[in-house]
Amino acid sequence: MKATLWGTRGSLASGGPDTVRYGGDTAAVEVRGATGEVVILDAGSGIRPIGVQLAGSPARIDILLTHLHMDHIQGLGFFAPLFDPSVEVHIWGPGSTTIGLHERLTRYLSPPLFPVMLRDLPGVTLHEIRPPASFTLGGLSVRADLITHPGPTLGFRIDSSECVLAYLPDHEPALGAVVFPDAPEWTSGCDLARGADVLIHDAQYTGEEYQSRVGWGHSTFEHALAFARLSRVKKLVTFHHDPGHSDEMLDRVMTEIRKSHELEFELVPGRVGLTVCVD
Amino acid sequence: MAQQPVELILLKQWAGYLTLPVWLMDGRGNLLYYNEPAEGLLGVRFEEAGEIHADQLAEYFQTTAVDGAPFPNEKLPVVVALQQRIPNHATVRVMGFDGVWRTLAVTAFPVEGQGARHLGAVAMFWENPDS
Numbered sequence: 001m002k003a004t005l006w007g008t009r010g011s012l013a014s015g016g017p018d019t020v021r022y023g024g025d026t027a028a029v030e031v032r033g034a035t036g037e038v039v040i041l042d043a044g045s046g047i048r049p050i051g052v053q054l055a056g057s058p059a060r061i062d063i064l065l066t067h068l069h070m071d072h073i074q075g076l077g078f079f080a081p082l083f084d085p086s087v088e089v090h091i092w093g094p095g096s097t098t099i100g101l102h103e104r105l106t107r108y109l110s111p112p113l114f115p116v117m118l119r120d121l122p123g124v125t126l127h128e129i130r131p132p133a134s135f136t137l138g139g140l141s142v143r144a145d146l147i148t149h150p151g152p153t154l155g156f157r158i159d160s161s162e163c164v165l166a167y168l169p170d171h172e173p174a175l176g177a178v179v180f181p182d183a184p185e186w187t188s189g190c191d192l193a194r195g196a197d198v199l200i201h202d203a204q205y206t207g208e209e210y211q212s213r214v215g216w217g218h219s220t221f222e223h224a225l226a227f228a229r230l231s232r233v234k235k236l237v238t239f240h241h242d243p244g245h246s247d248e249m250l251d252r253v254m255t256e257i258r259k260s261h262e263l264e265f266e267l268v269p270g271r272v273g274l275t276v277c278v279d
Numbered sequence: 280m281a282q283q284p285v286e287l288i289l290l291k292q293w294a295g296y297l298t299l300p301v302w303l304m305d306g307r308g309n310l311l312y313y314n315e316p317a318e319g320l321l322g323v324r325f326e327e328a329g330e331i332h333a334d335q336l337a338e339y340f341q342t343t344a345v346d347g348a349p350f351p352n353e354k355l356p357v358v359v360a361l362q363q364r365i366p367n368h369a370t371v372r373v374m375g376f377d378g379v380w381r382t383l384a385v386t387a388f389p390v391e392g393q394g395a396r397h398l399g400a401v402a403m404f405w406e407n408p409d410s
Contacts, residue, residue: 095393132284146284146286147285175289178292
């Protein structure tokens with residue numbers, strides 16, 4: 001299994017000279033299985049170049065949506081394989097407590113927000129995930145469960161038998177915790193991340209920024225480190241960078257973390273083009 | 280130990296901030312957590328008692344009607360919430376770990392997750408409701 005980061009930014013696409021290295025596109029991660037599976041985690045603006053790269057190759061693509069906030073679906077309408085009748089595109093994601101995945105997605109893929117209707121896309125099949133859920137995509141085993149973030153939001157654990165990738169891009173496990181981290185059984189996302197070879201995790205805020213953003217659904221750098229430690233992962237990839245964080249600022253934070261922490265895992269800054277979990 | 284569902288995690292965190300005594304049960308009736316205000320009513324700190332298995336609850340907490348008459352277990356609000364999956368309210372006398380009898384009003388409601396998952400119940404307590 002090989003996972004490549006195409007979109008690493010959170011909340012809003014933020015292209016420009018200050019975000020070239022970490023990336024300005026919103027969440028999209030391409031996962032390739034050893035036997036040809038093509039799975040894409042989230043459909044932020046980073047999914048558009050994945051579609052360009054995939055043109056004419058796979059017969060089936062599976063897109064796993066953690067949730068339906070705009071920064072995780074805004075690239076869908078610009079994903080070229082959706083308009084290619086020779087490609088089967090399967091979109092997996094959560095419904096809400098009262099509204100199904102189809103109706104929720106239709107709210108974006110319909111006028112006035114988008115000119116093309118979901119029903120007009122030729123080879124699309126929707127799969128509503130009812131958490132906790134487990135399913136297989138070829139040789140990849142996928143587990144999905146709810147995690148702490150506003151609205152129904154999933155984290156994913158993908159196991160290729162040689163590598164375990166945990167993907168929790170929008171996650172605020174510290175929300176409401178009197179002391180964080182709490183015990184693993186009382187910490188959102190721990191079962192999904194436990195012992196993973198690679199954890200891709202929300203690290204949107206500095207501690208100072210978080211003070212005025214509690215409950216917005218995201219983690220600080222320190223929260224991400226504490227969660228990775230609690231979950232005993234081997235590698236933490238920081239993700240969902242704040243739109244206001246420049247490459248220079250993120251470099252500085254990573255340097256400070258390495259100076260001030262003795263980490264039991266490898267810390268990898270989530271940059272566009274990074275490939276992890278190579279078997 | 281396996282991670283609790285995120286709905287129960289958030290309820291535990293919510294309860295941790297309340298001055299209202301709160302119990303959090305899982306779907307099998309195990310008492311997973313009670314907050315500090317509930318410790319005062321039950322006569323033991325959660326850190327000491329820890330999670331209490333459903334089978335042990337009746338041993339630890341004796342319950343009667345307000346007048347001291349027997350109170351059917353199946354009518355306890357938390358049992359109604361867990362078994363019938365509906366909210367319920369009652370006033371009862373409870374003797375906790377410390378051997379003290381207290382009159383408590385109890386309201387319990389079921390915790391129902393997406394996909395019809397019955398995750399447990401929450402019970403809230405008021406001491407001496409008539410005073």
